[in-house]
Amino acid sequence: MNNATDTLIPAPRTRVTDLTQRSHTARRNHLIDQTFKYLGVAATFIGLIVLAYFIIDIAIDGIGRIDWDFLTSLPSRKAEKAGILPAWAGSAWILALTAIISLPLGVAAGVYFEEYAKESRMNHLLEVNIANLAGVPSIIYGILGLEVFGRLMGFGESLLAGAFTLALLILPIIIVATREAIKAVPSTLREASYGLGATKWQTIKWQVLPAASGGILTGTILSLSRAVGETAPLIVIGALAYVPFVPSGPMDQFTVLPMQIFNWTSRPQAAFLTNAAAAIIVLLLITFIMNGIAIYLRNRWQKNLK
Structure with a gap:
């Protein structure tokens, strides 16, 4: 009986370890998703800012000439x-x-x-x-x-x-x-x-x-x-x-x-x-x-x- 009890003790620890690893993996994947999300938003804003700068610069130079x-x-x-x-x-x-x-x-x-x-x-x-x-x-x-x-x-x-x-x-x-x-x-x-x-x-x-x-x-x-x-x-x-x-x-x-x-x-x-x-x-x-x-x-x- 003691031998049987000893063999059953590691099982909960193994399940806890698996759950911990899955939790770490989920947090890591969530962090990666959020990182790519904010990188995409930053890239979009950079492109929009550059585009707006060029349009404003062109408008300042040429808007007064249009008649x-x-x-x-x-x-x-x-x-x-x-x-x-x-x-x-x-x-x-x-x-x-x-x-x-x-x-x-x-x-x-x-x-x-x-x-x-x-x-x-x-x-x-x-x-x-x-x-x-x-x-x-x-x-x-x-x-x-x-x-x-x-x-x-x-x-x-x-x-x-x-x-x-x-x-x-x-x-x-x-x-x-x-x-x-x-x-x-x-x-x-x-x-x-x-x-x-x-x-x-x-x-x-x-x-x-x-x-x-x-x-x-x-x-x-x-x-x-x-x-x-x-x-x-x-x-x-x-x-x-x-x-x-x-x-x-x-x-x-x-x-x-x-x-x-x-x-x-x-x-x-x-x-x-x-x-x-x-x-x-x-x-x-x-x-x-x-x-x-x-x-x-x-x-x-x-x-x-x-």
Whole structure:
């Protein structure tokens, strides 16, 4: 009996030791989680503080230069008379043409891959390539656009060549956004449509796409807000740094706000740097407005899905 009692005594100690080790492990994991949490918060605040510093510095330099004459005047060799009319008009042309080209192609491709494509090596290869294209440097698209649209198709240095090039740049983003938006549509909506006798295309056209329109528009606007700040592809295409006229058609030569900013910042006169700061504010406002619209559409779309 004594031997049996002696063998049973260490068991509670072992359980207490295990519980102590688990408690130490839990406290350590909690400490690690809290450390990463506060590091993430600190990194976020550092980024926001740096961004706020740059925006405030640019606003101080350029906000006084923005007026109606600055927005409606042509570029000039005299900084006091220079304006951004051709630049923002060219940006508006580029945005409109890029949206017209990329939106139907991106949505159609997204619908095909999500609703019609079957499991095959070819489709899998296409999906992988589309995902990889989103990470290709933008200047590569500029080289491709110069050869295909500028030379082979004869668009030259026109707005149309720049729009097709930027459409290629943002097409993968629109395709991915379309697929994700369609995935988020409840399957019960499709089943109800099929139950009423609708065909697959009728279901997609009248039920799936309207329900997914908020997500699709959100992805499209975010991709266009990226395109409005792109400079490298347009430089390769042949966008001009100095354009003393407003484009009147898709085959005209053009400049855009990033190109105009680059042109002014490369000049030594301080007055041109003030113009560049003012143009940056205008470009930031366009980007913030587009992102705000995208956020509003996303929130409204999520509420409709719920």
